Amino acid sequence: MAREAPFAKMNGLGNEIIVADMRGRADRVSPAAAIALNADPAMKFDQIMAIHDPRTPGTANYIEIINSDGTMAQACGNGMRCVVQALAAESEQKLFTFETIAGILNAEEHADGMISVDMGVPRFDWQEIPLAEEFGDTSRIELQIGPIDAPVLHSPSVVSMGNPHAIFWVDRDVWDYELDRFGPLLENHPIFPERANISIAQVTAPDALTLRTWERSAGLTRACGSAACAAAVSAARIGRTGRNVTVTVPGGPLAIEWRTDDHVVMTGPAEWEFSGTFDPETGAWTRDRQDVA
Numbered sequence: 025m026a027r028e029a030p031f032a033k034m035n036g037l038g039n040e041i042i043v044a045d046m047r048g049r050a051d052r053v054s055p056a057a058a059i060a061l062n063a064d065p066a067m068k069f070d071q072i073m074a075i076h077d078p079r080t081p082g083t084a085n086y087i088e089i090i091n092s093d094g095t096m097a098q099a100c101g102n103g104m105r106c107v108v109q110a111l112a113a114e115s116e117q118k119l120f121t122f123e124t125i126a127g128i129l130n131a132e133e134h135a136d137g138m139i140s141v142d143m144g145v146p147r148f149d150w151q152e153i154p155l156a157e158e159f160g161d162t163s164r165i166e167l168q169i170g171p172i173d174a175p176v177l178h179s180p181s182v183v184s185m186g187n188p189h190a191i192f193w194v195d196r197d198v199w200d201y202e203l204d205r206f207g208p209l210l211e212n213h214p215i216f217p218e219r220a221n222i223s224i225a226q227v228t229a230p231d232a233l234t235l236r237t238w239e240r241s242a243g244l245t246r247a248c249g250s251a252a253c254a255a256a257v258s259a260a261r262i263g264r265t266g267r268n269v270t271v272t273v274p275g276g277p278l279a280i281e282w283r284t285d286d287h288v289v290m291t292g293p294a295e296w297e298f299s300g301t302f303d304p305e306t307g308a309w310t311r312d313r314q315d316v317a
């Protein structure tokens with residue numbers, strides 16, 4: 025087996041993604057490789073989306089999602105759009121089905137280049153998010169937050185989009201808050217036994233939100249697709265918006281539809297930056313010659 029695997033460096037609204045083509049090989053991207061790649065300023069990323077052969081022959085490609093600290097994530101909306109664009113560039117295929125550790129996902133590339141991903145159904149039960157203690161109603165929960173001196177950041181909406189999310193509602197501009205300071209504290213709050221992605225959200229219209237996210241295991245990002253879905257369903261659940269909203273993240277807008285069949289569909293762009301090959305064990309990488317200016 026060749027040691028090097030092809031990759032495409034991409035982004036989804038500024039969420040930095042490496043799409044790694046691991047098809048036809050039995051190995052996986054090691055946590056050490058992820059950490060080494062992220063330490064290189066030219067490759068710094070939020071998630072690696074590793075495309076593997078189907079786990080059962082004849083079924084969907086298996087996508088492994090690896091955070092920049094080498095840990096696994098169950099969902100990555102922006103990364104899935106990057107995977108779709110990378111695979112769509114190989115063929116005429118427009119409709120895709122993938123398997124992740126959180127289940128089966130369907131996606132589609134539209135004629136205008138925008139990509140929709142069916143992110144599945146939101147989970148509101150406290151054990152499925154998961155939370156460390158029982159809450160009957162997770163649409164807003166009261167948290168004991170000791171060292172954080174921001175009184176508004178106490179009663180988030182919590183939800184799983186495959187991965188755990190907490191959405192803190194604010195009335196002021198989301199940029200008024202020091203998410204880089206609160207994010208790591210809230211991510212590791214004992215109520216979240218598997219930690220959580222932490223977002224600050226402001227409802228700006230009955231069909232619009234602004235959102236900033238501190239991602240579990242990746243830190244501040246310019247976009248988090250699963251957080252946009254989590255914020256959209258949470259806003260609708262507490263009666264602040266309808267079920268079709270535009271969620272504007274630092275990288276730009278995402279359209280989120282919470283369908284009547286309970287599935288959440290996210291639509292947005294993906295962007296290719298450059299390609300190369302890398303060693304999935306060590307993270308050593310080379311940029312493709314034709315991409316070098």
Ligand SMILES: N[C@@H](CCC[C@H](N)C(=O)O)C(=O)O
Pocket residue numbers: 039070071091096097098099100101102103187188221239240241242247248249250251
């Ligand atoms: N960027 C992603 C979410 C990434 C996963 C997250 N860091 C986690 O560990 O749950 C997205 O676009 O959804």
